[in-house]
Amino acid sequence: MEMDKNKNRPVYLNLFQIRLPVGGVASILHRITGAVLVLLLPFAIYMLQRSLQDPAAFADIVARLGTPFGRFILLVSVWIFAQHFFSGVRHLLQDIDIGLEKTAARRSAWLTFVGSGLVVILTGLCL
Amino acid sequence: MPVRHLRPTSSAHAGLVEWLLQRVSSLYMAGFVVYLILRFAASPVSDYAAWKSWFAGGVVRLACALFILSLLVHAWVGLRSIYMDYLHPLWLRFGISLLTAFGLLALGLWSAEILLTVNS
Secondary structure (H helix, E strand, O other): OHHHHHHOOOOOOOOOOOOOOHHHHHHHHHHHHHHHHHHHHHHHHHHHHHHHHOHHHHHHHHHHHHOHHHHHHHHHHHHHHHHHHHHHHHHHHHHOOOOOOHHHHHHHHHHHHHHHHHHHHHHHHHO | OOHHHOOOOOOOOOOHHHHHHHHHHHHHHHHHHHHHHHHHHHOOOOOHHHHHHHHHOHHHHHHHHHHHHHHHHHHHHHHHHHHHHHOOOHHHHHHHHHHHHHHHHHHHHHHHHHHHHOOO
């Protein structure tokens, strides 16, 4: 009987209505971007191999990266890497007790978004 | 998580090696990536010959090999913690971990092939 009552407890797990604090967003993004980076790894290795094969393959890679779709993929990949890089740096600094205080931790979480955004804009300007 | 919060739950050093490998590999990779950005920003590579001659250098290939090794270790520890948090049935966690391990090993061997055959 007690068990049944416990089972009827309200469960609130609507992920779209739980407001994750900004540090939580940075943290979950670190995981998601990390997992995606692993999935991108085979493509990166393949591109490295092709680019070193012969001049024609090298030119082909450069041409493909120059198309609108290629640039889009490149920019998304750069964002994923930059976000993982900056949130990683944030975690490393927290490891040595830097930025653990609440307001500092919130500010640094926002800074990782600003940093990765700036890297994407800079890369876009260089393309 | 801060160092001082790390508490052993089983043996005194369980997980500490992984924790450390994750940090050390990230430091090497971060340094290498910053080096790459600065290097190619300073003198961009525009053609195949320049790209290949840069990559064929012994120090560059050694640094790349260390980078790949760090990457695989880093990926393994990172994915492992994701699996431990989200994959609860033991058979599923074991199966996915096994696939991941073989996949990462294959990527490592493939990279080794590229690094070793670039001059041939």
